[in-house]
Amino acid sequence: MANRSPAILVNGIPMISVFVENWENVQRFQAREDDLLINTYPKSGTTWMSEIMDLILCGGDTEKTKRAAIFERVPFLEYAVPDMPTGTEILNGLKSRRLIKSHLPVQLLPASFWEKNCKMIYVARNPKDVLVSYYHFHQMAIVHPDPGTFEEYLQEFINGTVCIGSWSHHVKGWWKKRHQRNILYLFYEDLLEDPKREIRKVIKFMEKDLPEDVIEKIHQSTTFKAMKENKMTNYSSIPTSVMDHTISPFMRKGICGDWKNQLTVAQNELLDEYYKKEMSDTDLSFRF
Ligand code: PPS
Numbered sequence: 001m002a003n004r005s006p007a008i009l010v011n012g013i014p015m016i017s018v019f020v021e022n023w024e025n026v027q028r029f030q031a032r033e034d035d036l037l038i039n040t041y042p043k044s045g046t047t048w049m050s051e052i053m054d055l056i057l058c059g060g061d062t063e064k065t066k067r068a069a070i071f072e073r074v075p076f077l078e079y080a081v082p083d084m085p086t087g088t089e090i091l092n093g094l095k096s097r098r099l100i101k102s103h104l105p106v107q108l109l110p111a112s113f114w115e116k117n118c119k120m121i122y123v124a125r126n127p128k129d130v131l132v133s134y135y136h137f138h139q140m141a142i143v144h145p146d147p148g149t150f151e152e153y154l155q156e157f158i159n160g161t162v163c164i165g166s167w168s169h170h171v172k173g174w175w176k177k178r179h180q181r182n183i184l185y186l187f188y189e190d191l192l193e194d195p196k197r198e199i200r201k202v203i204k205f206m207e208k209d210l211p212e213d214v215i216e217k218i219h220q221s222t223t224f225k226a227m228k229e230n231k232m233t234n235y236s237s238i239p240t241s242v243m244d245h246t247i248s249p250f251m252r253k254g255i256c257g258d259w260k261n262q263l264t265v266a267q268n269e270l271l272d273e274y275y276k277k278e279m280s281d282t283d284l285s286f287r288f
Helices: 023-027 046-057 085-090 111-115 127-140 150-159 167-177 188-193 195-205 214-222 224-229 263-278
Strands: 008-010 013-015 036-040 100-102 119-125 183-187
Touching: 023 085, 023 150, 036 046, 046 100, 046 119, 046 188, 046 214, 046 224, 085 224, 100 224, 111 263, 119 167, 119 188, 119 195, 127 150, 150 263, 167 183, 183 188, 183 195, 183 263, 188 195, 195 214
Parallel strands: 036 100, 036 119, 119 183
Antiparallel strands: 008 013
16 A cells, blocks of 8 residues: 655655645645644644644533544645545545644645635744654654665755755744744744643634633643543554554654754764754744
């Protein structure tokens, strides 16, 4: 079913090869005014934010969010794997209000999202933890190209040739757009530091008003431990031909600073250099 073909360039951005088959439908996708988009560079807290937002829409009712797996409740726009419904097919059949997941860089987002002025939440995470998480994910999510050794993968990450392309272009592209558009820009590290503070920002952005006990419930239901144990959020129901959790679980560690356990001194220096160079033209900064 899924295979490990090399990424294919779409407008200069490397994409998972099987996803490219459905690219025309992605470009032509019709967003609706009340759609809520969750966009991230991969491994930056998409699933976490998706669960928080669905819980907000459900008023904190965890029975309602158990209706389906997270990838069915918050379909992945550009997802297209043989023998499974595509992201666009699922989304077209979904009633409003839809939550939509995407990893597309800002310049590749289908035009209808801008035309309809949809609300969008962007979550960014520091590149060292993203790199480590993405490497483990490439190993277990078999639709990705073979990541090779960690050293090889690190070079590809720095070169911006991994799927979805350059981390820095992605985070900076969305950062630039955030003032012109309906975008709430958040950080994974802030979510870890003070989840309730960040959940409140999301509630406000979604123009909802929820009492403290509901906010507390949303927080408790979206801790790493709770989401790792929850079959509807831990991706355990996805076919093993797509994700093999015996290689590495989807809910892996959920911390800031795991890069310290993975990077050699030399690799860390390379990433410091990369970060310094790539971030020299922006006021956007990250915590490690
Ligand atoms: S994906 O495949 O791009 O949609 O992955 P994404 O959901 O963006 O990122 C997966 C990483 O987020 C961690 N995660 C969490 N951390 C803290 N708290 C909660 N609730 C949570 N849920 C998911 C997950 O463990 C992945 O990070 P790593 O570093 O690999 O553990």
